[in-house]
Amino acid sequence: MTVTITRDKCPRYLLSLALAAAVLLSPQGKSDAGLSIDIVKAPRKLPIAVMELTGPYGSQISEVISEDLSLSGLFEPLDPETFIERPGQKFSKVHWAGTGAEAVLKGEVVAAEDLIVRVTLYDVVEGRPVMAKQYKATRELLRPLAHAVSNDIYRHITGKEGIFRTRIVYTTLKDGQAGMHLADWDGKRGRELPVKARSLMAPRWHWSGKSILYSAQRERSWNIHRIHLSSMKEEPLIQEKGTNIAGGFFPEGDRFTFSSSKDGTPDIYTYYIHRKKLSKLTRDYGIEVSPAVSPDGESIAYVSDRTGSPQIYTMDKFGYNKDRLTYEGRYNTSPSWSPDGKTIAFSGWKEDSNQIFTIRTDGRGLRQLTGEGNNEEPSLSPDGRFIVFTSDREGSKAIYMMRASGEEQRRISPPGVRASSPRWSPN
Amino acid sequence: MTGQIMSFEKATGLSFAAHVVFFVFAALLTSTNHARDVDIYTVRIVSPAPPAPTAPATEPASRDTGPANRQRVPPAKKAPPKDSQLLSDEPAPVRVDKKSLALKRATLAEARHQQELRRLREAQEAKDQAIRDIEQKSRLDSIRQRAATTGAEEAGGRSEAERNKALSEYGERIQAIIYDNWAYTQAEENKDLKTSISVQVSRDGVMTVRKVEEPSGDRVFDRSALKAIRKTSKVEPPPFGKDEELILNFYPER
CATH class of the missing domain: 3.40.50.10070 (TolB, N-terminal domain)
Incomplete structure (x- = not known):
């Protein structure tokens, strides 16, 4: 006889049915084996x-x-x-x-x-x-x-890798001077990187975790640079006219995406560092910005206003097979991939404020994770369990962290520092 | 004259002595019971042997016709004392003429005939009773057999249902204990896992892992399930006084 007992999941009458069925179905009502007991329990701390x-x-x-x-x-x-x-x-x-x-x-x-x-x-x-x-x-x-x-x-x-040695980079603004900070995963041990500019945007980690790509406004132009963390030396990469905003590295590490308005309206490009070669991926009418490369390097999520309002789209790494991902809300920006490539976090305008959302790459499962103040620029941890983001819920912009489910939101950047554009290191 | 008086006195004394001797002798004669002993013995000789059918079959000694057995016959069933004397083989202490002796012999023969007939009737009745007893016993055995069979079947049915109920309730209690002792944390949420482990609970309630029947593929999850069992280790004894094998399936709640 096999009797299934499920705690918390199976009502008692179903248990009785299971028992009766087991007795009736067993040959001549005889026992042939022991009890089969189901134990269903949620994981806990x-x-x-x-x-x-x-x-x-x-x-x-x-x-x-x-x-x-x-x-x-x-x-x-x-x-x-x-x-x-x-x-x-x-x-x-x-x-x-x-x-x-x-x-x-x-x-x-x-x-x-x-x-x-x-x-x-x-x-x-x-x-x-x-x-x-x-x-x-x-x-x-x-x-x-x-x-x-x-x-x-x-x-x-x-049985999984911890993220306690990972780091978070974010930009700061103090006395009209932009800087860049690097902190441990818990926001502690923050140290300033030797990067100065009128304005800094979009720091993006190299997959090795050894260098960071970013956009800096110096003089009147927005150019893309990279800082090598071992030497703390800055390397200029994109110095085109117009506004050039960093997107993200491909997994192979020698190529990255960015948006540039060098030809007019902003479009998505890729750049091969060693070959110093540019490749344009979008040529549509409208604005295409904020490219984010998927963890497997096969897809790019980006923002386009081709239908009238900024929405999240995806395309393959060659710039084909474009699909619109978001339809809710009239202003969705800042896409960021989850490590498993199944979910994209982004910020969307809702009820007069920006909030953090997640959506599966098949366009389903839209979830709003924040609600207090303006919350933008999400970035997922390497294990996909946490999200860092910018929020002005306490007045000035600061860096916050939450579980990927939206729980346990807390500030991690030091008080008195205007901070934004956080990005979680890959390792 | 003195001689005569002496003679009278002597005669009186002798008479007295003679009377004393007579009475003493008479008293001695009346105090003896020889005649009664003879009577008892006489009855014993003519008494018919007890009917064989009435004797218990389990007592072979009852078939014995030896003296020891005979002495068991109660005196009340013996012939009346008058008849007893007639039946006696001992010489009668009274005078008997030939006519009356022939009559007595005829009476004795008739009595023996009647006794034999009675014995045969009793033997037949005993035989019939034995047959009736056997038939009755056979019928009873048959009824008992049917009753036993039916009862066993009915009792067996109840026992199975009760067994299932008891086993189910026992399983629920084991489930509650394992549930409380199972602690695991999961870095990867919404993972579809199942670990099946067979355990044996000995009759004294010691739970031991027999085999991981179906690993989940997640080593940490499997380990947590094994630890839950190890942490439980001792539970209440199984309900039927014998070892019980259980299959424990561990699932994460999603």
Whole structure:
């Protein structure tokens, strides 16, 4: 007999029907196997105990790890006040049995010339260590070191790569001078890049994460440059007349898209860096701007007003097979691909304000994610679980982050800094 | 004269002594029970053997005609004392003439004939009763057999239904425990997964993994399901006092 029991999903009368059917259908009503039980449960935040690492800087490192795991939305770091086991004490699953913790992180910091951190992750159910690693970094890189620990915990427990070492670039405006900032994924450790201009727009990461493309207005022209993060040297790439706004790199890394009004109305172009070759993809009447290359490099999403109002379109990498994606709203701009290429986030005008939306690439599943203030320029995290965007909900423009579902929206750029055009690094 | 008086006194004494001796002798004679012993013995000799059919078949000794068996016959069923004397093989203590002796012998023969007839009737009745008993027993056995068969079938039906109900309720309780013990987090939402694991619950409630019947393809998801089982480890014993095999299917709620 096979009886299916489904918790929360199956009403009791259906269970009875299933049972009756199983009895009737089984040969001569005899049992031939055990019960088949369905357990349907939603994923939840995993309770984890991040113990304060022993040694110097131990508390700071533990704090960063705990924040990372909490912000990920997949973990629930437990209150250290509830811990029975002391940091220097040997791990025992008995100490954690009543806390609900699924995993426990313990470790030590040895501060010499560099920081040496040794951590061990224990599985409470198994009652044994499941991960043990050592990290080494200079003291200035304490936070990246802690993020690296978080990544390893995340990978071990979820099986996916963490985004705790990723970065977010955004433009700033202070005293009439535009600049560019680079921050960790959580908005902390912001540092200014040596890029100055009257105005800066559209920073776009190279797929390697080692350089950033951007548009800068210097004098009266908008040109496209690239800054190499290892050398912090700026490289001019597009210096055509008119307005040239960066689009995005193709995956192969030597080609990028941009929009240019060098021939009149803005159109979409591609540029081969090594060959220094331009290729025009659109020739339609009207404005074609904001090109975004899909993760597989086969498609380009862009904005066109060919039908009268700015809408999101897609075309192939050669400029053919154009399809209109959005029909709702009368002003949709700033498309950004999800890492799996199945969803596009964009900003759209709705009820006298700009809001963030997502839509599947088949044109279905339109969702509005924001509602407070003006929210624009979305960019998805490499794992597709988060979106950074610009919002003026608190007055001046600032950088905010939210889950891809629209939950847990919070500001990540420092106060007092006018910030916009955020872009999430690919790694 | 003194001699005569002495003689009288002597005669009186002798008379007294003679009377004493007489009475003592008489008393001794009356206190003996020899005659009654003879009577009992006499009855024993002529008493018919107990009818064989009435004797319990499980007691072979009852067929024995030995003395020990005979002594079991109760005296109340013996012939009356008058007849007892007639039936006695012992020489009668009274005088008997030939005529009356012939009469008595004829009476005895008739009595023996009647006794034999009675014995035969009783034997026949016992035989008939035995046949009736056998037939009755056969009918009862048949009825019992049918009743047992029908009862077993009915009882079997109820047992199956009860078994299913008990098993279903048991499964629900196991499901609730596993549900509570299952903790997993998922970085990739809306993923369609299913992990099927067969477990064995021993009669004392120890749950052990037998086999991952159907992995989901997501190693972390499978591991979380296995951990839920491992975390459960001990549950209430199965309802029928024997080991029970369960298939646990884990699904993410979407």
